[in-house]
Amino acid sequence: MNKVNKIIQLDSILLMLRNIPLAMVGLIVGGIITTIGIIAYPLNYAALNLGGLFYGVPILLGGLALKAAELKPIPYSEEPTPEIIALREEQATPTQDQVRQDVTRFRYGQEAHLDDSLKRVGLSPADDQRPDLVSIYETSVDGAYALVLQFYSPLVDFETWQKQQDKVTTFFGPDIKAEVSQPEEDRVDLALIKC
Structure with missing residues (x-):
């Protein structure tokens, strides 16, 4: 594989990673952890309940705050050759x-x-x-x-x-x-x- 193809592949991977919104990651991870904490409460799993609520809720709120301040990437009008x-x-x-x-x-x-x-x-x-x-x-x-x-x-x-x-x-x-x-x-x- 020549150098240009490697560069194109690396550029594609980096572009893909830059297009993952940090706000969405916070919302998903925070939502999952918070849900685990809520489900753990009636099942008497105190450690999961406390961990889920003490970690999940702040991550979820952080994701919401980032979503409110989010600026989407600018698209290419023509993909580079x-x-x-x-x-x-x-x-x-x-x-x-x-x-x-x-x-x-x-x-x-x-x-x-x-x-x-x-x-x-x-x-x-x-x-x-x-x-x-x-x-x-x-x-x-x-x-x-x-x-x-x-x-x-x-x-x-x-x-x-x-x-x-x-x-x-x-x-x-x-x-x-x-x-x-x-x-x-x-x-x-x-x-x-x-x-």
């Missing part, structure tokens, strides 16, 4: 990898994906005007790896995105060039291109 995955492994910067991994997993305690980043680069004047990240894809731009973030942006016009392009480039760090495009009305694609 083996060639793009190989290009990513060869060229992707740590920032590109971090952004891709952060937006494709469950997050907790955030209002939206990249909300803080958009605020820092001047693309989110207020929470109710923030562009929403709706999907991502990976591609090659003139032989360079690019991570493309697709935003629904009805309240921040394309001219504002263009004005902030240099600031976005600086924010996402060295070895990255940001390019914005508007493939359709109310949608802006932000490409983070390895340079």
Whole structure:
């Protein structure tokens, strides 16, 4: 098995694990332990009853709290090809990898994906005007790896995105060039291109 196939398999496994919501794990485990504790009470199994209630209820409540603060992963609009995955492994910067991994997993305690980043680069004047990240894809731009973030942006016009392009480039760090495009009305694609 060659290196690219191993990388694709590992990437698939990691993507699968990132798609398991921690809130759901807390709800299931907490629910099972609490149920065991409740069933153990009338059967006079004091240790199971106490353990089930003292451990199960807090885990269950923690799962409920996480569920309330859960932010779902952003989907790929196009699945990466083996060639793009190989290009990513060869060229992707740590920032590109971090952004891709952060937006494709469950997050907790955030209002939206990249909300803080958009605020820092001047693309989110207020929470109710923030562009929403709706999907991502990976591609090659003139032989360079690019991570493309697709935003629904009805309240921040394309001219504002263009004005902030240099600031976005600086924010996402060295070895990255940001390019914005508007493939359709109310949608802006932000490409983070390895340079």
